Amino acid sequence: xxxxxxxxxxxxxxxxxxxxxxxxxxxxxxxxxxxxxxxxxxxxxxxxxxxxxxxxxxxxxxxxxxxxxxxxxxxxxxxxxxxxxxxxxxxxxxxxxxxxxxxxxxxxxxxxxxxxxxxxxxxxxxxxxxxxxxxxxxxxxxxxxxxxxxxxxxxxxxxxxxxxxxxxxxxxxxxxxxxxxxxxxxxxxxxxxxxxxxxxxxxxxxxxxxxxxxxxxxxxxxxxxxxxxxxxxxxxxxxxxxxxxxxxxxxxxxxxx
Numbered sequence: 001x002x003x004x005x006x007x008x009x010x011x012x013x014x015x016x017x018x019x020x021x022x023x024x025x026x027x028x029x030x031x032x033x034x035x036x037x038x039x040x041x042x043x044x045x046x047x048x049x050x051x052x053x054x055x056x057x058x059x060x061x062x063x064x065x066x067x068x069x070x071x072x073x074x075x076x077x078x079x080x081x082x083x084x085x086x087x088x089x090x091x092x093x094x095x096x097x098x099x100x101x102x103x104x105x106x107x108x109x110x111x112x113x114x115x116x117x118x119x120x121x122x123x124x125x126x127x128x129x130x131x132x133x134x135x136x137x138x139x140x141x142x143x144x145x146x147x148x149x150x151x152x153x154x155x156x157x158x159x160x161x162x163x164x165x166x167x168x169x170x171x172x173x174x175x176x177x178x179x180x181x182x183x184x185x186x187x188x189x190x191x192x193x194x195x196x197x198x199x200x201x202x203x204x205x206x207x208x209x210x211x212x213x214x215x216x217x218x219x220x221x222x223x224x225x226x227x228x229x230x231x232x233x234x235x236x237x238x239x240x241x242x243x244x245x246x247x248x249x250x251x252x253x254x255x256x257x
Contacts, residue, residue: 016057022049022075030075034147036083036155036230044086051082054090060098067103067140076147080157084165087252092165098135105139128156130163132172152232153211162226166219174218182249190242195221209239
């Protein structure tokens with residue numbers, strides 16, 4: 001017997017799709033150019049269109065500093081964000097509403113304590129940022145570059161929205177809410193092993209097979225591996241086979257095929 005909540009969710013989705021359709025020329029004009037969507041079949045693309053429509057209805061995507069964000073730009077961001085939840089659930093994108101797009105890199109100020117306990121204010125230029133309970137912030141030139149040109153292991157949208165999946169447990173620590181069929185122990189072992197190997201390679205000046213930024217912390221490791229899973233799965237599978245398998249179980253997709 002179907003649950004009432006499940007029936008209600010499906011009814012709400014159908015209403016959103018009926019009332020807020022993405023124009024055909026916009027959808028096809030945008031998605032046929034996005035590199036990371038090239039391997040999807042017709043059924044997957046139809047589902048992605050539904051999720052993208054839901055995303056555009058439920059999330060605010062707007063520009064700042066004079067940037068005019070068009071519907072095509074919004075679809076570019078939303079479609080790639082929804083690729084992450086194509087086989088998951090919209091609930092993974094709960095508890096936040098905003099996507100803010102800058103016309104270029106943006107500067108943020110962070111406080112950092114040194115070994116003496118003194119607080120320093122540091123200004124850093126970023127192309128993307130994802131807040132635990134706040135917005136996702138993106139630089140449009142970086143989004144455009146990663147969306148329409150092949151970049152092995154790089155996709156800003158996938159990276160920042162992978163952080164949102166991670167944040168669903170209340171902290172960004174590289175452990176998103178796993179499927180019921182998955183083992184937290186196996187996930188932790190696989191990710192910890194791959195993380196440790198990457199750090200060892202960097203410490204001994206050996207060439208890393210994946211972006212060294214992944215060694216920053218477990219949260220960045222998960223986000224970077226998610227980028228590779230969708231943009232360069234063969235490299236990820238060869239470099240981190242056990243971690244790759246866990247991501248395949250989580251995203252319910254074997255990207256290497």
